[in-house]
Amino acid sequence: MKKTVLALLTATMAFSSVTMASDVKIMTKVSGGKTAGEHKAFVQVIEKNTGMDVSMVKPGGSYDQVVLTTLASGEKYDLIYSTSKQLEYFIKQKAIMPMNDLIAKSPILSDRNRISQEELDVISRDGKIYGIPNKFEGGTMPVVRADWLEELGMKDPATLDQWYNFFKAAKTKYGAYGISTKGLYDIQPFMSAVGVKAGYVMIDGKRTVPYATDAAAPVYDWFAKLYKEGLLDPNFASNSSSDMTKLFLSDQTATVTYWDAFVGLYNNIRTNQDPKTTFRAKGLAGVPGPDGKIMMRRGDSSIWVIPANARKPENAIKFLEFWHSEPGYLLGTLGIEGIDYNVVDGKYVLTETGKEHGLDHGAPRVTSRNWVNPFGSLPGVDEAEAIVLKHASLEVLPAEWSKTKKILQKYAYRAMLGKVTGAEAVKAMRKDLAKSKLID
Template sequence: MKKLMVKLLLAALLMTLLAACQQTSTADESGEETDADQEEKTLRILTSVVGGKTPEEHAEFEKEIERLTGISVTIEKVPTDYDQRLLTSMSAGEQYDLVYMTKPMMDVLVDQGALTELTQSIQDSEILSDPAVIPTEEWELITYDDGKIYSVFNKFEGGTMPLIRQDWLEALGLEEPSTLDDYYHVLKAFAEQDPNGTGQDDTYGLTTAGLYDIQGFMSAAGVKARYVIEDDGSRTIPYATEAAIPVYEWFAKLYAEGILDPNFATNDSGNMQELFLSDRVGVVTYWDAWVGLFNNIRLNDDPNTSFMAKGLPGVPDENGEFMLRRGDPSVWAIPVNAEHPETALEFLEFWHTPEGNTVSTLGVKDLHYTVDENGEYELTELGEIANMDHGVVFPNNTNWENPFGTLPGVEEAQAVIIEHAQPEVSTADWPQAEKIVERYVFAAITGDMPAAEAVERMHGELLAADLIDN
């Protein structure tokens, strides 16, 4: 019996040695690994914003990522109902190596234990821990109370603000508005005084994409969107308080007089953009970056255009304070069931290098832009359509400079955001609360319900659902 055991142990040892020999046989004389010992790096990524604008461009974008990183990526881009798709996929245990989201959705998934903690990995990364790449204060936006971090930024988020047709103001001889009354008179003129010169009644003063984002006007009442968490931990939603009533009544007046686009509640951002670019509306509420993008689109269409978009700080409260919205951080996270978490982290480091900044903004070399022998960059026709946005408009990396410079008007708009914008507070409860808030605010604006009644019922329903504490 002992002899048999010895033979078995020797056989096992021999197999181990043979396996080791086979592994080391793939190394060359210098001891370095050859291609035969290296597994192909792959990633499966879910996103709503990153990649090409068409399926053909998207495939080229994936190839460009592989060329630059050596990682074979499959980027599944979901343009509509993204959060629902993300939640469904995660709940079903579908495996992705990286998923894109904003802070409110991250709050939900962190609460569910669905995301990998990245605190130590970020600290250990020379790229991600470099404050010149991602400023230290930015990390505070996505660090939880226990000091843990579960994601890495996709880009630097600016903020939302009223964007006005400055050329319409000048054409009609109007002053830049600063109070709600000022805005009413300017918006009424935009709707009634033929600012686009067509001779037809085909313009509105204002449009939005639902409540996205009326904060610049709610600022007049000192009312902040989403949650405010008091020192004792109690939750309030200022949009559901009496302070908001006068602003809802102001919107209702615009709606009743045909100054506010009647489709505001069902518009998506694309509808809003199209109305602004096609000379149909004088003010939209959108991102600071889009001041430059709007101006650039029209300049590309017609270098002699009079079109001029400008970002405004909204309306100050009685103390002269402005309250604009700083955008929810957009981030990449690694699910806990990811197959290739180390490769995912490698991709996140690449995303914040100059090469990653270039592909995420300009797109694919020789498809979206070209570089001549003198290092001069030029956008192709496809590049002009994409408008330097392949998921990122402004990278976090302060070491990177866009070779095309800054788009017209955007620096001034960003200065307003930096001075006046504040992050909003979201919790895991906000997606449920938002539905209630939207329903009653829409009812108040469209006149289906008096503003005071809408606020009272909104507050009561939120309280009954345990979504607020007072």
């Protein structure tokens, strides 16, 4: 089995910096250099700041599969990048170790101004902390053309009717779709209007899927109305994220449902294209439900975990302490001095390479609420992030979610296209989910 893992790593490896007698061996996905040369320089910065010899493998291909195969084989790493959605499996297999004692001994990792208790709660089970966050994870939300709202003399939509009116007005004045989505990703801000949460919800110990309940039916019918009137992008079911982005940046849709961080990226892109542009993207909250609560989606936490067979857990902690300190913040955002940026007369200046890399080398937004990025925040990001922090929560997506998702999509798309009613769609969903033993 070990030979299989080594072969897999060799075949899928994009680039790495490996020292045979390293002090710490790390597997990473998003954190690191953008190219092989930059990755080597990235590791050198870590070594300079920690005083350790660092092996940092950044495999290509199916990263999650590489991780699972590596852990199953006994291949030894001191630290592995993963996400919170993998935690249940890791814990069940006893593949990773709790980090409570290691964190308690670290002045940096136990500093709640650097890593909040809320962040740790997401990756804790039964009081045991099984990882350290890699970065601050945002959430998805409606991102609208705020300049259009202003030109139309309309307030921020807060009900389904108000959203419909905005979409209708945008279609009439600008010839644009009201909204473009990537399938059901992410209609959560609108499902919030009926108090429905995506994913699984446990009720009295039983698995339920709220998107397949009668409560969700009116929202599917609402989308069918949008589709019929040409307000919903007709390609929503097959869209990629880039498809939505292209429509939004080319004035072809008034709204997309995407990550809060992209509010700033959209504004930055258009401003770079035309400094005099009136384009202004803005993130908005979901629609309040019957009880006044707003339900939105927060992204799964990207985390660092220590395998149960780690050679040197204490050195993994040294890396994490660096990653959550000021030099680590600079590395995870700006990148490498001399490659991505320079400091000229005390001022940070991005190189052309740095501009291409977009202030993202694995942690575009750090978990610290006190550290200030030298380049500040992109326009609209802070306001969007505040909405996410106030209203968003993680979705419960167990291993069977991939099967459940396909069933939901099958019937939801039919309803949103007006081929069946919302009531007919959710009834069919429940029938198939029960037949496949995906709900209790």
